[in-house]
Amino acid sequence: MGGLLQIGQVAERTELSPKTIRHYDEVGLVQPSARSRGGFRLYTEADVDRLLVIRRMKPLGFTLAEMKRLLDTIAVLDDDAATTEHRAVARAELLIFRDKACESAERLRRQLAYAEEFTDLLTTRTGTARA
Template sequence: MATTVGELASLARVSVRTLHHYDEIGLLRPSGRSGAGYRLYTEGDLQRLQQVLFFRELGFKLDEIARILADPGFDRRQTLLAQRALLVERADRARALVDLVDRTLKALEEGDTMNPEDTFEGFDPAKYEDEAKAWWGTTEAYAESRRRTSRYTKDDWKRMADESKATVDELAQAMDDGVTPTDARAMDLAEQHRLHLEHWFYPCSSAMHVGLGEMYVADPRFAAVYDQRRAGLSEFLRAAIQANAARANAL
C-alpha cells in the first residue's frame, strides 16, 4: 500500500537524496514512516511529486513550487504567464549568445587569414605603453588631439561633424529597432565610433574607449548631447562600447 524512497525515486527518475531534500524542506513529506523510521510514500505522494517535477521542469524554484501547491486556488495562469516571460527571455538570450559566438568565430577566422602578424603587434611594448598613458591620464590624448585639430580647416570640421552625426543617428535607429547593446549591430557601431575618434582626434584603444564611454554617461555635458538625440542613448553607447571592447579583447 506504500512505497519506500528507493522505489519512488526510481519510479519518478529522481535521486533518493532529492527526496530526502524535499522532505527536509517540507516540499514533499512522506505520508508515513515505518516502525524502523523508513519513509513510506503513498500514491498521493507520487502525484504531488509529479506536480513538483512538472513545475521544476519549468524552472520554478522549490519554494515557489511549495507556494503554488500549497494553495490550489493559486493563480496558476498568472504564475505560468510570468514564468513564460522568463523562459522567453532565457531563450532569446541564449540565441543572442549563439549569435555572439558565431560572430566571434568568424572574426577569429578572418583575423587568422588576414593578418597573422598581429600576434606580434599585440606584444609591441611601445604601443602598449602608449595606450596605457592615453587611458590612465587623458592628458596625453588631449595633447595629441589639440596638435591635430589645430590644423583642421572649416571643411574638415564639417566633415567630422557629418560623420559624427551619422553614427549617432545610426545608434538611435538601432535603439528604436530594439537592438541590445551586445548585439552585433550595436557593437559594430561602437567600433565605428572608436574609429571615428582615431581618425579625427587621437589613437583610441578599446580600453580608452571604455573609459570614454563611462564619461559619456557620467559627465552631463556629454550625456546631454546623446540623450537629447534620443533618451538613454548615452547609456546605450556606453554599453555597446563595453561589449565591443570585450569582444575585441577576447580574440
C-alpha cells in the first residue's frame, strides 16, 4: 500500500469523520485514489490536501458546488499543461473565492465577539470565573 492511507487514518489527519469523507466521495468532491483488494478506500497525500481545503471552506459557508469549483480551479493552477488563458481565469476565480472567504471570516469574528461578550455578561452576573 506504499504511501496510501486508509479512511480512518485520513479521518484522524483531517479531523473529519469517516462518514463525512465517504459522503464527499459519493458527491464527487474527493474520491479515493485507489481501493484495496478488499474494496477499502485508499487515499494519497493529495487527497488529504483536498479534504483539508474542504474542511477549511465548510465553516465559511461554501456550498458543495463551490467547493468542487474551487478544487477544480486549484487543479488548473497546479497543472503544468494548463494554458496561460486557463491560468488567468483560474486566478481570477481564486480571487472571488478569497473575497468570499474574507467576508465569511469577518462575519464569524463578529459572531465570536458577540459570544464572548455574552459569556462575559453571564460570568459577571453569576459572579464566577469564566471557564
